[in-house]
Amino acid sequence: MAKNGKASSNGKAAHWVGKKLKRKEDPRLIQGISHYTDDFKMAGMLYCVLVRSPHAHAEIKAIRTDAARALPGVVAVFTGEDTSAVGGIPCAMQMPDLKVPRHPVLATGRVRYLGEPVAAIVAEDIYTASDAAELVEVDYEPLPVVIDMEKALSSDTPYVHDQFNSNQAFTHTLKNGDIEAAFKKADCIASQRMLNQRLAPIAMEPRAVIAEYLPGENRLTVWSSTQIPHLLKTQISVMVGLPETAVRVIAPEVGGGFGSKLNVYAEEGIVPWLAMKLGRLVKWNETRRENFLATIHGRDTINDVELALKKDGTILGMRARILADLGAYHQLLTPLIPQLTALMHAGCYRIPAIQIDIVGVFTNKMSTDAYRGAGRPEACYNVERIMDIGARELGMDPVEFRLKNFPQPKEFPYTTITGLTYDSAKYQESLKKALKLAGYDALRKRQKAGWKSGKYYGIGVSTYVEICAIGPSAATPAGGWESGTVRIEPTGKVTLLTGASPHGQGEETTFAQLIADELGIDPGDVNVIHGDTLAVPYGIGTFGSRGTAVGGTAAYLATQKLKAKMATLAAHLLGCKPADITIGRGRLSAKGGKKSISFGELVMSAYTARNIPAGFEPGMEATHFFEPSNFTFPFGTHIASVEVDAETGEVKIEKYVGVDDCGNVINPLIVDGQIHGGIAQGLGQAMWEEVIYNEDGQLITGSLMDYVIPKAHFFPEFTLDRTVTPSPVNPMGVKGVGEAGTIASTPCMVNAVCDALAPLGVRHIDMPLKPERVWKAIAAEQSGGMDPLPPELSSAAKRGTSAKAGKSSTRRRP
Amino acid sequence: MKKNVTISVNGIDQRASVEPRLLLVHFLREVAGLTGTHIGCETSLCGACTVLLDGRAVKSCTVLAVQADGRKVTTVEGLADGDKLHPIQEGFWEEHGLQCGFCTPGMIMCSHDLLEHHPSPSDSEIREGINGNLCRCTGYQHIVAAVRNASRKMSKRATARAGAR
Ligand code: FES
Ligand code: FES
Numbered sequence: 001m002a003k004n005g006k007a008s009s010n011g012k013a014a015h016w017v018g019k020k021l022k023r024k025e026d027p028r029l030i031q032g033i034s035h036y037t038d039d040f041k042m043a044g045m046l047y048c049v050l051v052r053s054p055h056a057h058a059e060i061k062a063i064r065t066d067a068a069r070a071l072p073g074v075v076a077v078f079t080g081e082d083t084s085a086v087g088g089i090p091c092a093m094q095m096p097d098l099k100v101p102r103h104p105v106l107a108t109g110r111v112r113y114l115g116e117p118v119a120a121i122v123a124e125d126i127y128t129a130s131d132a133a134e135l136v137e138v139d140y141e142p143l144p145v146v147i148d149m150e151k152a153l154s155s156d157t158p159y160v161h162d163q164f165n166s167n168q169a170f171t172h173t174l175k176n177g178d179i180e181a182a183f184k185k186a187d188c189i190a191s192q193r194m195l196n197q198r199l200a201p202i203a204m205e206p207r208a209v210i211a212e213y214l215p216g217e218n219r220l221t222v223w224s225s226t227q228i229p230h231l232l233k234t235q236i237s238v239m240v241g242l243p244e245t246a247v248r249v250i251a252p253e254v255g256g257g258f259g260s261k262l263n264v265y266a267e268e269g270i271v272p273w274l275a276m277k278l279g280r281l282v283k284w285n286e287t288r289r290e291n292f293l294a295t296i297h298g299r300d301t302i303n304d305v306e307l308a309l310k311k312d313g314t315i316l317g318m319r320a321r322i323l324a325d326l327g328a329y330h331q332l333l334t335p336l337i338p339q340l341t342a343l344m345h346a347g348c349y350r351i352p353a354i355q356i357d358i359v360g361v362f363t364n365k366m367s368t369d370a371y372r373g374a375g376r377p378e379a380c381y382n383v384e385r386i387m388d389i390g391a392r393e394l395g396m397d398p399v400e401f402r403l404k405n406f407p408q409p410k411e412f413p414y415t416t417i418t419g420l421t422y423d424s425a426k427y428q429e430s431l432k433k434a435l436k437l438a439g440y441d442a443l444r445k446r447q448k449a450g451w452k453s454g455k456y457y458g459i460g461v462s463t464y465v466e467i468c469a470i471g472p473s474a475a476t477p478a479g480g481w482e483s484g485t486v487r488i489e490p491t492g493k494v495t496l497l498t499g500a501s502p503h504g505q506g507e508e509t510t511f512a513q514l515i516a517d518e519l520g521i522d523p524g525d526v527n528v529i530h531g532d533t534l535a536v537p538y539g540i541g542t543f544g545s546r547g548t549a550v551g552g553t554a555a556y557l558a559t560q561k562l563k564a565k566m567a568t569l570a571a572h573l574l575g576c577k578p579a580d581i582t583i584g585r586g587r588l589s590a591k592g593g594k595k596s597i598s599f600g601e602l603v604m605s606a607y608t609a610r611n612i613p614a615g616f617e618p619g620m621e622a623t624h625f626f627e628p629s630n631f632t633f634p635f636g637t638h639i640a641s642v643e644v645d646a647e648t649g650e651v652k653i654e655k656y657v658g659v660d661d662c663g664n665v666i667n668p669l670i671v672d673g674q675i676h677g678g679i680a681q682g683l684g685q686a687m688w689e690e691v692i693y694n695e696d697g698q699l700i701t702g703s704l705m706d707y708v709i710p711k712a713h714f715f716p717e718f719t720l721d722r723t724v725t726p727s728p729v730n731p732m733g734v735k736g737v738g739e740a741g742t743i744a745s746t747p748c749m750v751n752a753v754c755d756a757l758a759p760l761g762v763r764h765i766d767m768p769l770k771p772e773r774v775w776k777a778i779a780a781e782q783s784g785g786m787d788p789l790p791p792e793l794s795s796a797a798k799r800g801t802s803a804k805a806g807k808s809s810t811r812r813r814p
Numbered sequence: 815m816k817k818n819v820t821i822s823v824n825g826i827d828q829r830a831s832v833e834p835r836l837l838l839v840h841f842l843r844e845v846a847g848l849t850g851t852h853i854g855c856e857t858s859l860c861g862a863c864t865v866l867l868d869g870r871a872v873k874s875c876t877v878l879a880v881q882a883d884g885r886k887v888t889t890v891e892g893l894a895d896g897d898k899l900h901p902i903q904e905g906f907w908e909e910h911g912l913q914c915g916f917c918t919p920g921m922i923m924c925s926h927d928l929l930e931h932h933p934s935p936s937d938s939e940i941r942e943g944i945n946g947n948l949c950r951c952t953g954y955q956h957i958v959a960a961v962r963n964a965s966r967k968m969s970k971r972a973t974a975r976a977g978a979r
Binding site: 022023025026027029030031032033034035036038039041126127202203204205206253254255256258287288503504505506669670672673674676677678679680681703704705709711712713715717718741 | 833850862893907914917
């Protein structure tokens with residue numbers, strides 16, 4: 001890996017790995033000639049529109065579809081009664097006390113969240129289908145709604161699912177070390193209630209599904225904007241009752257996912273069923289409004305976090321009680337997400353005792369599930385916020401406090417109190433590099449000077465660690481391995497079939513780079529195929545920052561198998577031992593370099609097979625299913641510098657610095673892009689984004705007008721750098737980078753703003769940090785009419801008081 | 815009561831009889847068969863559907879096909895000159911200005927309008943200039959670099975052309 005100062009595995013300097021190669025996928029995308037699901041238009045195709053519930057919780061008394069059916073151009077209208085034979089929407093999780101309600105593709109009897117589909121219209125064109133949807137009359141009897149997840153657990157609450165006699169969907173406890181003793185002997189206990197608000201993933205391409213059924217061939221083909229074509233194929237076969245061999249799923253160009261397309265949705269059952277029922281091609285296309293209503297949401301937890309500390313800043317233990325709003329039903333991984341949160345509460349710190357208690361709660365809302373980071377941003381937020389709060393309680397600089405509690409590089413692999421084994425890290429190095437890049441000392445000086453002139457500058461530091469390359473199968477609900485098939489075609493061109501179906505991550509380029517180096521060829525000669533279950537061996541998909549670390553490794557190991565095969569054949573042809581063959585650029589040579597054969601000739605001779613060793617399998621193809629032995633644990637430090645206008649509550653992001661360590665880097669351009677996008681989404685949560693349901697369960701942030709996706713001018717230029725600590729978990733030493741920015745940036749930003757407002761006594765503000773909320777937090781502290789105090793005095797004055805935004809306290813032992 | 819329209823799309827007249835409510839974006843995608851113009855919201859808020867109408871960027875989900883009757887539309891498919899990419903397309907490619915690519919055609923058309931009227935924008939002018947277009951993947955930084963890159967190329971070429979004259 002040249003860029004990282006390493007040789008590639010075959011001992012030669014890497015040629016392509018580490019280079020900022022322009023992406024192979026881009027020419028079709030920048031010319032608008034690629035195909036997302038909605039871009040396919042086939043002859044005879046019908047259009048489906050779903051009628052959705054306008055209530056969050058209601059009894060369906062009657063559905064009248066006659067008027068809709070009578071509209072010219074309408075082909076059919078179906079309701080929940082018609083689709084009762086379609087299998088339910090699956091949840092992959094199993095837990096001892098998990099309550100799993102049946103989750104029908106079209107509601108029957110009751111609707112339990114706003115936007116739940118109740119009827120499907122099929123028409124000759126989309127306009128007619130939409131008109132017909134307006135003509136469907138549904139009589140609803142509204143029921144009391146469950147919106148507040150805390151109230152949902154009280155004794156006098158209505159239930160989302162009556163049969164459970166409770167809204168508690170599951171409990172989960174992670175406990176290790178003597179937590180009671182830790183808190184008993186603490187000099188100081190920092191505690192804070194923190195809300196991690198509900199978010200909408202908002203991939204720019206809304207979901208879309210097309211299905212075609214050919215009864216003669218018994219072949220159902222489904223095009224879907226999905227991150228997991230193979231898992232979807234299995235689930236569709238169950239939902240519609242076809243043998244899995246009859247189902248083909250194609251994920252064409254996918255316009256972003258961020259976890260929201262790591263799922264199996266109602267429409268992925270309905271549309272295939274419609275195609276089978278009607279014998280016609282059917283297309284459904286999500287509107288943005290539907291995307292807000294009926295594509296999974298993320299986050300939505302209430303966290304009470306406590307940190308037990310010694311006077312000198314040593315962490316003794318951590319406790320957290322977490323309520324997780326799951327929504328009305330489980331989607332594929334809904335109950336898993338809070339468990340990932342529990343696992344990552346050790347952060348990058350030495351914590352001797354821990355207890356995390358989680359309660360999953362049903363409410364009348366859309367399901368929550370994996371959204372970029374999926375449980376880890378929530379953990380990182382709790383951890384990085386409470387570290388700052390703890391440091392402030394002790395009057396320590398947050399950097400000094402962190403350095404005191406990091407494990408040392410020589411302690412890796414490091415086993416955390418939550419039972420994970422962190423593969424490799426140098427937290428200190430990353431932190432120091434970021435401090436330098438940000439000019440930390442100068443920022444602190446300016447901050448102090450600012451107080452004199454009534455300027456509130458804040459510096460936020462977040463040192464994160466994330467769990468990536470998901471993951472060993474034992475720790476995942478549906479397999480954590482990945483497949484790669486490398487085929488060198490007779491002409492010497494290479495096809496890679498990867499199970500890690502991407503949606504913007506640039507795997508066509510990254511994987512081509514790594515294979516090109518291994519085979520001594522040009523990345524332009526490697527064609528990466530993905531997203532078609534008929535072409536590609538079973539795979540898992542792209543999510544959890546696993547694409548390169550797991551999918552890339554599968555491709556790499558398949559290539560190693562081929563190299564061994566090539567060496568065997570070359571040795572036979574050149575009259576030497578396979579061990580004496582080296583694969584160079586375009587040629588394979590025998591030791592000494594006198595005899596050699598070109599790559600093309602060698603490959604062709606594997607196909608013509610006229611002169612092969614005894615027992616040699618003709619052809620040049622190998623498959624590897626890679627099962628990782630552990631997760632990987634990328635880490636880094638992000639630093640934000642902000643100015644807060646105490647008069648208006650407005651926050652200005654002045655500088656944003658990220659130093660990330662994702663192990664070895666294959667394409668720095670792509671890695672930087674992933675970090676940028678991650679930071680933007682994390683800052684989106686910190687500053688602007690929020691899904692709000694009102695008390696009736698109506699979604700009041702159901703459009704891009706009301707739900708603020710960050711725009712270009714919201715951000716300064718991000719300053720990035722990295723450290724490189726290769727992972728020992730896979731042969732390429734890569735870790736994963738897709739979620740790092742999202743995980744790091746959210747607490748970084750809140751830390752910065754709370755740091756800025758420390759002199760005013762503000763201790764914590766819940767996200768998003770909209771001016772109004774920031775202003776209120778300041779006003780709450782100022783209502784006593786006190787003049788702003790310098791922080792040394794202020795923290796003494798405010799010690800033990802509660803901030804406006806939530807229950808919080810600090811108890812000090814006498 | 816369909817209406818006959820003739821819209822010049824990328825220099826080719828597209829004639830069709832359309833419902834008055836047909837959106838220009840649907841005309842482009844369904845009638846003209848040009849699916850490079852994407853639909854991300856249908857409510858004028860995301861910019862994925864941005865095209866040029868008589869040279870100015872518009873969100874084609876908020877223009878009716880009948881309003882474009884007799885006018886010239888340029889979509890992302892009309893930018894490259896055969897195999898030769900437009901400098902803005904080159905910029906996006908060279909600077910990794912896209913990930914999933916869904917926002918990209920709209921971003922490119924919006925940048926086209928920006929650079930046409932403002933050939934050498936500063937970074938903050940670029941950020942302001944594309945603020946009607948959402949990208950969820952890139953965090954915009956590489957998009958800004960892409961537009962900067964294109965601006966450099968375009969002014970260099972303009973200077974070269976002027977010099978040759
Ligand atoms: S689709 Fe036109 S602005 Fe979003
Ligand atoms: S590249 Fe995916 S939305 Fe912009």
